[in-house]
């Protein structure tokens with residue numbers, strides 16, 4: 001239903017606009033690519049890839065930006081608005097915010113040293129947002145492997161291949177202490193740290209995140225190459241240096257079918273790149289609105305006429 005040539009005639013310089021805005025933003029903020037990739041993920045897992053995450057709270061919109069996983073956490077909304085204002089200047093009323101999110105994620109992969117792919121286009125923007133669904137559908141960092149699998153399966157993604165490949169996005173970006181501090185001191189109320197955490201790495205993390213701190217400090221998701229979209233994430237998991245419980249689960253759950261894929265991707269950047277691109281395309285197809293469904297928003301943060 002979507003196509004790579006959707007805006008070929010109606011917005012020929014779209015790709016350049018998205019690339020230029022993201023590239024420029026990356027100079028001053030090397031983390032922005034990570035934030036944009038995550039924004040696309042958090043959009044697609046709630047009502048599909050329809051830019052519902054971009055809608056601000058109003059009298060009628062219960063903003064997904066206030067969901068647990070998003071509040072004080074998502075970034076890049078300003079960059080999306082910046083892209084939109086350029087796009088509206090060149091091709092007014094044509095390009096959906098949902099497509100811009102998918103393109104911004106692809107460009108961010110490219111800029112970060114990851115794979116490129118042909119982005120499928122033609123998505124339309126939602127008229128609604130759903131904060132409650134966001135709380136239900138966006139996986140939590142404390143999830144076990146079974147819970148992660150169920151979450152991906154609910155979206156029609158493969159609970160092994162897509163889960164392992166897309167988790168590889170944690171090869172870039174940062175996380176707050178609050179999302180993993182339980183692993184450092186009192187894992188599952190045992191009074192001890194998570195036993196699947198390397199002891200040197202544990203010590204480093206304890207220095208960054210004191211036991212009774214406010215949890216607001218940030219650290220890199222990938223301890224090896226924090227700003228490069230490579231396959232080091234997977235070698236970290238093999239040496240018990242996954243930052244989130246949901247990361248380490250992929251390798252440390254006894255007998256799991258995800259272990260051999262972690263090995264495969266850690267041994268082959270090519271295999272990872274290929275599957276990451278394929279899984280990103282698949283994620284980008286979740287629940288899309290097409291044809292005359294939804295609308296093309298004139299401002300990404302508001303439905304038209306509001």
Ligand code: HEM
Nearest residue numbers: 034035038041073139140141166169173174175176179246
């Ligand atoms: C598998 C289940 C997943 C869980 C439980 C999870 C959880 C998280 C958490 C807790 C953070 C840190 C947020 C913060 O502290 O503010 C984070 C960051 C991030 N996530 Fe995930 N995530 C998952 C899958 C994904 C997927 C599928 C993608 C993209 C394809 C992704 C991309 C990212 C990126 C790039 C960051 C860093 C964002 C930044 O620095 O602004 N994650 N994730």
Ligand SMILES: [Ca+2]
Nearest residue numbers: 043046048052
């Ligand atoms: Ca959505």
Ligand SMILES: [Ca+2]
Nearest residue numbers: 171222225228
């Ligand atoms: Ca990396």
